[in-house]
Structure formats: structure tokens, C-alpha cells
Amino acid sequence: MKNRGADMTIRDIIIKYSEDLTQMSDTPRLDVELLLQKSLGDVDRIYIHMNLNKELTKEQEEIFLKLINDRLNGRPVAYIVENREFMGLDFYVKEGVLIPRPDTEPLVEELIELCKDKNNINILDIGTGSGAITISLAKYLENASLTSFDISDIPLEVGKKNAISNNVEHKINFVKSDLFSAIEDEDVEFDVIVSNPPYIRREDMKTLHTQVKDYEPYNALEGGVDGLDFYRDITKGSHEFLKQNGILAYEVGHDQAEDVCEIMKNNGYTKIYTKKDIQGIDRVVIGFKL
16 A cells, blocks of 8 residues: 555545445444544544544554555454444454454343343353453443353453453453363352354355454354354253253344254243344344243
């Protein structure tokens, strides 16, 4: 990319690079603004909007050009700026953890609604990722304590960092575990088990956008031949560790709700229901242990 000199204003940059990013991003202007915020020393978006005629210094423009090149090559903006907002909270992210998405917020919102009036709620989140689910529940459920499992070290490291920055580290125990392996020999029960497991069909992995398949962790995306492997394994294993009338809660792929409901029904869950996301897609499946 040609350096156009240090005379480009914030407005010039937004106009030019929003157009350049149109093929790569569904939110090109937002991406450019986030990269500008980073380039200008982590200023807020209000600063960007109030200073559209401000010219970047040569150093600021060099930083921006490096970041925008990364974005144009497919690297997700969240990894570039090392941040993503979720449920009104700020999360540090880096490669090795799944980037939090708005699709997951309905799952968290439904669990908050189900648990808000209960005392001493004990919740297990399988698949820490950035800690988005775990930390949001800890933040918005005053009487909850949480355990967060992940098989990989990076999510546990990132989750702990985010718990500290959101002031909920005292409510969460992060544990390295392959599904329930860490508690197989323990006498422990939870009120809620929640998971946003890998659910992309193996064949569909190759069709994902470059910024997903080439950057986000494969083992946080691929869910077996039909995408349902983790739902089967978690649902089967959950019975031993859920209290009577305990809640099993999932995020599911856009066309998987019916199959996941059937898996839960076949494993003895009752009062199973789904919730839609903002696009009207059945994105959440909830069931109760008999």
C-alpha cells in the first residue's frame, strides 16, 4: 500500500479505507475507526468523530498503515486491536481464543433471566474462550460462582486476565479440562452447565471466511462431521454433574436447534425450549434435568 504522506486527515482515512475494506468486512467504517483509535494512542470513538479534520503525524500514519494492511490481509480487527466488546464489557482477545460475537449474547441474557432471583448459583462454563460467557455471568449475577473449563492454555490465560480487568476474578475458578475430565472423580454438582461449543461441520470449515478459518482457533470451531459431536458428549456427561432441575444451556449453529433439542430429549432433559437471536434465528437451546 502506498504511503500518501502525513497530510491525510481522519476524514480522508475513513473515506478511503472504508471503501478498500468493503470486500473484507461487513463493518468497514467501524473497522477503520477502531484501527484509528489504536493508531492515535487508544483514543475513544468520540475523539475520532470530533476531530475529522485532524491530520495524522507521520508516525501515526505509519502505525495505521501497518494495521490496515493486516486487516486487508484478513486478520480480524479484534486481534489487531486486542479488544472486543461483549455484553457491555471490554474483553482482551488474541489469537488462540475465539472472538466474542453478538450471537452469543442471547444465551447469556437468557441465563441471567433464569438465575437472577436465585441465591448461591453454581455455574460451569465448558469452553472458556476469551471468558466472555463466564465473566458476563459473574458480572451480572450477584450471587453466582463460576467454574470455567478449557482444554487449551491460551484461553485460560486470557480468561483470567479478563476476569481481573472486569473485577470478577474472586468469583471464577479457571480449570484446564477436556470436557468433564477435571472433575470425573469429584463429587460436585452445578445448578447450570453452559457451553458455546465448536459446532461448524467439518466440510463447512473450508468455506468459512479467511478471517475466521485462517486466524481463529480450529479446535474452537470444528464440531465433527455433522457439527454435533460436542453437544452429544456434553449432554451425555452433564447428567452426573447437574443438580435436580439443573439447567443445561447451549448456543447452537443457525440450523442446529432442532437436532440439539433432540439430543437433549434423548438424554432425559425436559422443558426444552429455544430462543432466537436478533436475526430471528434459533440460537439458544435450554433444557432442565429431570
